[in-house]
Amino acid sequence: MSEKNVKQEYDAIVIGSGISGGWAAKELAEKGLKTLVLERGKDVKHLKDYPTTNLMPWELQHAGELNFKEKQNNSILSRCYNYKEDSKHFFAGDKDHPYEQLKPFDWIRGDQVGGKSLLWARHTQRWSDFDFEGPARDGYAVDWPLRYKDIAHWYSHVERFAGVSGNRDGLDSLPDGDFLPPMELNCVEKYFKKQVAEKYKNRHVIIGRCAHITEARPIYAQQGRVTCQYRDLCRRGCPFGGYFSSNASTLPWAERTGNLTLMPDSIVHSVIYDDKAGKATGVRVINAKTNAVTEYTAKIIFVNASAMATNQILLNSVSSRFPQGLGNDNGLLGKFIAFHNFRGKISARYNGLPGYTTEGRRPGSAYMPRFRNVYKQETGFLRGYAVSLAGRGANDLTANCGDALKNDLARKDYDAWTMDAGMMEETIPKATNTVSLNSQQKDQWGIPLLQFNVDYDQNDERMLKDFFEQVSEMFENAGFTNIKTRDTQQAPGLDIHEMGGVRMGNDPQTSLLNKWNQFHNCKNVFVTDGACMTSTGTQNPSLTYMALTARAVDYAVNELKKQNL
Numbered sequence: 001m002s003e004k005n006v007k008q009e010y011d012a013i014v015i016g017s018g019i020s021g022g023w024a025a026k027e028l029a030e031k032g033l034k035t036l037v038l039e040r041g042k043d044v045k046h047l048k049d050y051p052t053t054n055l056m057p058w059e060l061q062h063a064g065e066l067n068f069k070e071k072q073n074n075s076i077l078s079r080c081y082n083y084k085e086d087s088k089h090f091f092a093g094d095k096d097h098p099y100e101q102l103k104p105f106d107w108i109r110g111d112q113v114g115g116k117s118l119l120w121a122r123h124t125q126r127w128s129d130f131d132f133e134g135p136a137r138d139g140y141a142v143d144w145p146l147r148y149k150d151i152a153h154w155y156s157h158v159e160r161f162a163g164v165s166g167n168r169d170g171l172d173s174l175p176d177g178d179f180l181p182p183m184e185l186n187c188v189e190k191y192f193k194k195q196v197a198e199k200y201k202n203r204h205v206i207i208g209r210c211a212h213i214t215e216a217r218p219i220y221a222q223q224g225r226v227t228c229q230y231r232d233l234c235r236r237g238c239p240f241g242g243y244f245s246s247n248a249s250t251l252p253w254a255e256r257t258g259n260l261t262l263m264p265d266s267i268v269h270s271v272i273y274d275d276k277a278g279k280a281t282g283v284r285v286i287n288a289k290t291n292a293v294t295e296y297t298a299k300i301i302f303v304n305a306s307a308m309a310t311n312q313i314l315l316n317s318v319s320s321r322f323p324q325g326l327g328n329d330n331g332l333l334g335k336f337i338a339f340h341n342f343r344g345k346i347s348a349r350y351n352g353l354p355g356y357t358t359e360g361r362r363p364g365s366a367y368m369p370r371f372r373n374v375y376k377q378e379t380g381f382l383r384g385y386a387v388s389l390a391g392r393g394a395n396d397l398t399a400n401c402g403d404a405l406k407n408d409l410a411r412k413d414y415d416a417w418t419m420d421a422g423m424m425e426e427t428i429p430k431a432t433n434t435v436s437l438n439s440q441q442k443d444q445w446g447i448p449l450l451q452f453n454v455d456y457d458q459n460d461e462r463m464l465k466d467f468f469e470q471v472s473e474m475f476e477n478a479g480f481t482n483i484k485t486r487d488t489q490q491a492p493g494l495d496i497h498e499m500g501g502v503r504m505g506n507d508p509q510t511s512l513l514n515k516w517n518q519f520h521n522c523k524n525v526f527v528t529d530g531a532c533m534t535s536t537g538t539q540n541p542s543l544t545y546m547a548l549t550a551r552a553v554d555y556a557v558n559e560l561k562k563q564n565l
């Protein structure tokens, strides 16, 4: 690191401007705190910085596909389905962001203002108490220090502002939210839903809840956002603000309060802990372009760099009080990493419904909430999996050019309906699944590389088998044919739902954060991204990060007022 600049003072610092950091910024700035958001990547302004948003496929040099060299240079990234010619500028390239894989791990990052909120698939399902009570019931990890009743209000708070569409399905395992009108299942999905409902108790096919505006309301107009036009080109950035991103929603909202300072190209090296004060006083930041080092001070700090990057920053935040990383008295920082397992895929064909077709596009998909081990333990594995479902109509082409298009055109089942199912499995957090710092190797800014030691286990293998059996059986019973199962054998991480390392819990001996996402032993630092997750559930996780963030900010600001921090 080079020369250190003078300190600059704020009420609050937020590290990271992605989904959770954007929420921290909005809530803090709205509550009147002078808030500094530090973002390691470039600035991305809503509308102005979406260079491909209005391009037609033929206006893209490779019709949306990546060329061989780009794939070769980004062998990790190019495994991500959303890394395409029209969205590549929103991903962090492999070479610029090195890390070490003691075991294979695909770490997919969107390092820019807005983070991965520009890239996500926007599925937003609430957790239920079947998820929060999971570790205590099944005897793994530690008990969550909160329950659904503690977060329900904050889910609503987020849903109303972000805009979440969904149907009120009345399911125990997937609580309903403050929804905008749902998107519609297509005819083959409706058919499958009916078949499943007739043949299985407690298995439900629903339209996935997703963060798209499907009804005009004043709160969205105030944000400058209008209803989704169903273009399904969301990964390019949406000119309508039709889906929720930090760029379209929380960050400009925070900016309007006059309390926000957003600083792109600012890599947080570590959190500074002051032994005398007995708390964190600020952060050390490296300018990504000049390498200049600046220290910023604040009364409270929110760490929202995304789960694994948050672990890296905290492990690197060493002081005489915390020689193993911030708050890490019990040695658990970086341990109990967990993720969702997306390895299982199934496709099937349905010959019925002739004469029906799909109309236009739909940017969300159908969803089947977890049905295994919900009310009681009933299988040889712990927990379960949700299923994402997409029925594809006759005459739908998925590829634009090249071999993929040729194969698509040559499909023998071109006239039939098909349905794809994907597994979203809860993995069990284990002490042996870890991230740590490599003391020898550093990146171009002198920050120790994060090393991943994360793997699947026998529970995951058993669940994969069960997913293949159960979903194939449901397809068969519904009259589908040509059912094909596929284990992608992908490394952990590619599901992009990585969590843990700084888990919440009641006991400081076995957890890092309390029920308010606050370090047990460093009260003015809060972690509200995926790093805080005690277990993973089967739901897409970002809605829970947003709700936890808004809840923690509310607590932190109240504590600040009482001069407890």
Ligand SMILES: Cc1cc2nc3c(=O)[nH]c(=O)nc-3n(C[C@H](O)[C@H](O)[C@H](O)COP(=O)(O)OP(=O)(O)OC[C@H]3O[C@@H](n4cnc5c(N)ncnc54)[C@H](O)[C@@H]3O)c2cc1C
Pocket: 015, 016, 017, 018, 019, 020, 021, 022, 038, 039, 040, 041, 080, 082, 108, 110, 111, 112, 113, 114, 115, 116, 117, 119, 120, 121, 122, 123, 124, 266, 267, 268, 269, 304, 305, 306, 307, 309, 310, 313, 496, 497, 529, 530, 540, 541, 542, 543, 545
């Ligand atoms: C293709 C894809 C599809 C997805 N689909 C879904 C979905 O349907 N539903 C769902 O719930 N989730 C989905 N996700 C996951 C979702 O994007 C993440 O859970 C979410 O973005 C996490 O929010 P975050 O704030 O923790 O991190 P991010 O949104 O990644 O933001 C973190 C920010 O911190 C910055 N940062 C990192 N390190 C530093 C540092 N040292 N200093 C300063 N800044 C730093 C990063 O540059 C980044 O901008 C998907 C992700 C992808 C890529």
Ligand code: SF4
Pocket: 212, 227, 228, 229, 230, 231, 232, 233, 234, 235, 237, 238, 239, 240, 241, 242, 243, 363
């Ligand atoms: S589908 Fe909706 S949110 Fe996505 S790009 Fe189109 S208009 Fe925007």
